[in-house]
Amino acid sequence: MSLFYISFGPCIEFWASYYIERRRRKAEKRSKRTQTSVSQYLGSQSQAKLESGPAAAPKPKASSWAALLKSGRNSSAASSSATNGNINNDSTPGQNKFKSLHEALENWSVAFSSTPLQPRGLVNNGNMCFMNVVLQALLYCAPFYNMLWSVKESVAFSFNTTTPLLEALIQFVHEFRHDKTPLAQLETELDEPFVPENVYEALRKKNVFQTLRGQQEDAHEFMSYLVDGIHEEMASVILSQHHTQATKPNTGPCSNQPPATQPLASDKDAGGSDWLEVGPKNKGILVRDTGQSAAKTPITRIFGGALRSTLSVPQAVGSEHIYAQGGKPPQSSNREPFRELSLDISSSTVDTIEEALDELVAPETIEGYMNLLGQPVNVTKQSLFEKAPPVLVFYLKRFVFCHNDGVQKVHKFIEYPQVLTLSPKWFARSAEAAKHKNARYRLCSVIYHHGSHASGGHYTCDLLRSANEWLRFDDVDIGCLSSVDDVLVEKNDRTAYILFYTIC
Numbered sequence: 001m002s003l004f005y006i007s008f009g010p011c012i013e014f015w016a017s018y019y020i021e022r023r024r025r026k027a028e029k030r031s032k033r034t035q036t037s038v039s040q041y042l043g044s045q046s047q048a049k050l051e052s053g054p055a056a057a058p059k060p061k062a063s064s065w066a067a068l069l070k071s072g073r074n075s076s077a078a079s080s081s082a083t084n085g086n087i088n089n090d091s092t093p094g095q096n097k098f099k100s101l102h103e104a105l106e107n108w109s110v111a112f113s114s115t116p117l118q119p120r121g122l123v124n125n126g127n128m129c130f131m132n133v134v135l136q137a138l139l140y141c142a143p144f145y146n147m148l149w150s151v152k153e154s155v156a157f158s159f160n161t162t163t164p165l166l167e168a169l170i171q172f173v174h175e176f177r178h179d180k181t182p183l184a185q186l187e188t189e190l191d192e193p194f195v196p197e198n199v200y201e202a203l204r205k206k207n208v209f210q211t212l213r214g215q216q217e218d219a220h221e222f223m224s225y226l227v228d229g230i231h232e233e234m235a236s237v238i239l240s241q242h243h244t245q246a247t248k249p250n251t252g253p254c255s256n257q258p259p260a261t262q263p264l265a266s267d268k269d270a271g272g273s274d275w276l277e278v279g280p281k282n283k284g285i286l287v288r289d290t291g292q293s294a295a296k297t298p299i300t301r302i303f304g305g306a307l308r309s310t311l312s313v314p315q316a317v318g319s320e321h322i323y324a325q326g327g328k329p330p331q332s333s334n335r336e337p338f339r340e341l342s343l344d345i346s347s348s349t350v351d352t353i354e355e356a357l358d359e360l361v362a363p364e365t366i367e368g369y370m371n372l373l374g375q376p377v378n379v380t381k382q383s384l385f386e387k388a389p390p391v392l393v394f395y396l397k398r399f400v401f402c403h404n405d406g407v408q409k410v411h412k413f414i415e416y417p418q419v420l421t422l423s424p425k426w427f428a429r430s431a432e433a434a435k436h437k438n439a440r441y442r443l444c445s446v447i448y449h450h451g452s453h454a455s456g457g458h459y460t461c462d463l464l465r466s467a468n469e470w471l472r473f474d475d476v477d478i479g480c481l482s483s484v485d486d487v488l489v490e491k492n493d494r495t496a497y498i499l500f501y502t503i504c
Contacts, residue, residue, distance in 0.1 A: 098154055098155050100155070100241070101151070101155050101163070101237055102237050102238055102240075102241040104150070104151055104154055104155045105151075105234050105237060105238055105297060105298060106238060108147060108150060108151075108298045108301070109301070110143045110146075110301055110302060110390045111142075111143065111146045111150075112142050112143060112146075112390075112502065112503075113142070114142045114145055114146055114149075115178040115180065116178065116179065116180050116465050116466045116469075117139070117140070117145075117176040117177070117178060117179065117465070118176065118177050118178070118179035118181075118186075118190060118191065119183060119190060119465065119471055119473070119478045120175065120176055120190060120191045120192075120193065120194070120478075121190075121193035121473070121475060121476035121477065121478055122135065122136065122193060122194065122195070122196060122475060122476070123193050123194060123195045123475065123476060124475040124476070125195060129458055129459040129460070129475055130218060130219040130222055130459050131196075131199075131219075131222055132459070132473075132475055133219055133447045133459045133460060133461040133473065134219055134222055134223045134226065134447070135172065135196060135199065136461055136463060136473050137223075137445040137447055137461055137463065137498070137500060138169075138223075138226075138227075139172075139173060139176065140444065140445060140463040140464065140465065141302075141391060141444065141445065141500055141502070142444075142502065143302045143390055143391055143502070144302055144391070145173060147298045147302065148166075148169055148170050148173050149173065151166070151170060152170050152173075152174065162233065162236060162237065163233040163234070163236075163237065164201075164202040164205045164206075164233075165199075165202045165203075165206070165226070165229045165230050165233055166230055166233050166234065167198075167202070168196075168198040168199045168201065168202035169199065169230065171198045172196050172198060172199055175191075175194060175196075176191075177191070180466070182466070182469055182480075183465070183469065183471060183478070183480050184480050190478070193475075193476040206225075206229055218454075219447055219449070219459050219497065219498065220395050220497065220498055223340075223498065224339075224340065227299060227303065227339060228339070230299055231297050231299035231300065231339075234295070234297035234298065234299060235295035235297050238295040238296075238297065239295050299339070300337070300339070301390070302389065302390055302391050303339040303340065303389050303390075303391050303393060304337055304338075304339060304387075304389050305337070305338050305339075305341075305385070305386075305387050305388055305389040305392070306335050306336065306337050306338065306385075306386040306387040307335075307336045307338060307383045307384065307385060307386060308333050308334070308335050308336075308383070308384050308385075308386040308428040308430065308433070309333065309334045309335075309336055309381065309382070309383040310332070310333040310381070310382055310383075310384070310428070311332045311333070311379055311380070311381050312379060312380045312381075312382075313332070313369065313371060313377065313379050314377055314378070314379070333428075335386055336383075339389075339393070340393040340394070340395050341360070341392070341393070341394050341395065342395045342397055343356040343357070343359075343360060343394055343395065343396055343397060344356065344359055344360070344397050345396050345397060345398070345410055345412070345414050346397065346400055346410055347359060350414070351412070351413075351414065351415060352414065352415040352416070353394065353414065353415065353416045353417065353420065353499070354417075354420075354423075356394075356396075356414065357423075357426055358426075360383065360426075361382065361383060361384050361385075361425070361426050362382070363380050363381070363382040364380070364381045364382065365378055365379075365380055365381075366378065366379050366380075366381055384426060384427055384428040384433070385422065385426050385427045385428065385433060385436065386427075386428050386430060386432055386433050387432060387433070387435075387436060388422055388436040388439045388503070389503075390502065390503050391500065391501070391502050391503070392420075392441050392500075392501040392502075392503070393498065393499070393500055393501075394416075394498070394499040394501070395497070395498055396414060396496060396497055396498070396499070397410070398410050398449060398454075398495060398497055399454040407454045407455075408454075409449075409451075409452060409453060409454055409495075411452070411495060413490040413495070414495075414496060415488075416443065416446075416488065416496060416499055417443070417488075418442065418443050418484050418487075418488060419440055419441065419442055419443070419504070420440070420441045420442075420443070420501055421438060421439070421440050421441075422436065422437065422438065422439045422440075422441070423438075424437040424438060439503060440503070440504040441501035441502060441503050441504060442464075442501060442502055442503075442504050443464070443484075443487070443499065443500070443501055444463070444464040444500050444501065444502050445461060445462070445463050445464065445498075445499070445500035446461060446462045446487055446496050446498070446499055446500075447459060447460075447461045447496075447497050447498040447499075448460050448461065448462075448491070448494035448495060448496055448497060449494065449495055449497040450493055450494045459497075460472065460473060460474045460494065461473050462481065462486075462487045468484075470483070470484055470486065470487055472486075
């Protein structure tokens with residue numbers, strides 16, 4: 001798997017300076033008010049200070065992200081911030097309720113309603129379209145945007161070097177203003193396209209991104225690293241606080257006792273745990289939970305689902321004495337979390353998303369499995385849904401390896417519906433799975449790949465801005481689509497690659 005390395009250097013400095021200077025001039029014409037940009041606070045563009053008139057008394061230290069970033073861009077929407085996130089508290093929107101990022105992350109819950117954003121293009125300064133489409137798709141994914149907005153509005157401000165990606169994404173969403181007006185009816189020009197330099201800088205700090213070279217790369221690969229990176233930053237914040245509390249000295253009457261060393265529930269999940277479940281017809285099922293991370297974060301609450309992979313072993317002759325009560329071996333199941341689902345579309349029987357999901361859950365026969373008596377037997381493995389996430393992301397396996405021709409692209413059109421209903425046949429027979437059967441999802445984003453080869457091409461995306469308004473993004477170019485049919489129809493110059501669905 002190829003990783004990335006960004007080597008822009010002077011190009012980013014030029015564009016960053018250019019756009020900051022243009023914003024400065026526009027701000028002077030609009031009003032006389034004083035404002036300080038995020039880039040000034042960071043010191044990355046200290047020479048681009050805005051003229052503020054007579055010297056004023058020193059301003060108090062920013063107490064929240066909202067106070068730091070407040071510059072008039074989203075001030076009109078601050079009063080409606082309750083719809084832009086759902087942190088379990090009773091504070092007035094915009095007030096600093098939480099003392100720490102850890103507290104906010106643990107109390108956050110998924111919210112789907114949000115005020116539409118005025119669209120804005122992203123500059124492609126050298127084969128960066130794969131990053132632009134992912135950033136736009138995440139921006140228009142309401143639960144993800146709401147999560148960032150909630151942190152910005154509710155958390156005490158501090159630049160924490162352990163969460164560079166989270167901080168960069170918060171600054172990124174602040175570049176977009178709220179505007180309910182449909183794009184076709186806007187009387188003023190859109191804000192100028194910009195380079196998301198804060199995101200680029202944060203990526204440079206991550207070792208996994210050190211091979212980014214500013215060349216054509218894979219959008220799916222980048223999205224996985226970005227989302228996983230934010231999750232790991234959040235998990236680190238949550239777990240470090242848990243361990244701090246667990247090892248805090250006891251200052252009470254029994255202060256001579258050693259600190260509690262009982263494992264946290266999240267620690268147990270990190271290593272996996274086994275238990276015996278009673279399944280259909282009182283059949284025993286040995287279940288193992290293989291967690292992706294030791295902590296549950298807003299990322300897992302948004303994108304986190306689970307598959308149950310079950311291995312059924314036939315009973316061998318003479319093995320009755322090995323197993324208790326009835327002499328039948330229990331099924332073995334692994335509960336496997338996911339944040340996206342990879343769908344194989346190479347089969348000639350797969351032409352729709354529903355058929356690809358049928359293929360995903362189809363039983364698979366494994367030959368030569370050794371049972372407890374050391375006998376080779378054929379076993380059956382099947383993966384079924386255990387839990388469906390609020391946001392379901394499908395990655396279509398467009399690029400496959402052929403022994404003679406290397407990596408090739410699968411060009412065929414795959415039909416995907418505007419509303420997807422998860423069939424009960426795709427779910428495991430468990431109490432948890434029963435909660436999610438027949439869940440309905442609405443399409444909200446489609447990322448396309450243009451071109452014939454895996455090593456090149458171009459990326460664009462179609463995004464749902466409001467209930468019935470679909471937009472097409474091609475770096476700095478933004479267009480209105482007449483209807484959702486333009487999104488669902490087969491296209492000659494591009495193929496759907498990544499699909500975002502939100503639960504209805």
